[in-house]
Amino acid sequence: MRQPALRQTLKPVVNRKKKAAAVELLSESELMKCIEDLCNSKAEEFRFYGYENVTGEQVWACVSESYRRGWPRLNRLVNDILSLKATRFMNWLMVSVYKNPGDQ
Template sequence: MESFIEEMDAHELENAIELLCCSKAEELQLVGYQYVTSKDVWNCVSRKYEKQGIPPLHQLVNDILSLKATSFMNFMTVSAYRGSSF
């Protein structure tokens, strides 16, 4: 597995992360959050990487796929109060 990750270039890695975020956005849409985009998911997940930097791939995948709707909505609410634009 380690050699597979080393063989991925930045573009392939970016595409894989985009697919994961799309999958999570679709899941959130199925439970009623119809306007969620993959960019919204990425903004929510990546906010905790601002100080530490991007984590190892396995942690990144886990963070995206384990994102709960309540955590996502908390992020969106706080962002709206702050007037943040994604």
């Protein structure tokens, strides 16, 4: 299943967060790198549990799917990534495979 590049899908989050006072300490590229590292870290955790083919892009797609009304604050975004459970991720993965059967 082909997922969009993680850095491209992070653009709206970073652009919104540039206006927040706490995020002004980080540049746009540093913030994108931090979020990307979080997603890759969560994917590595899933691989440690035995889910071998999990990528950071898939983790980001799973987490960001719930942001239909707009992007949340940075602290919620980080919490959503770090608290993602393997069962929720695998459920999302199965539903996405059924929605897009040709993207395997």
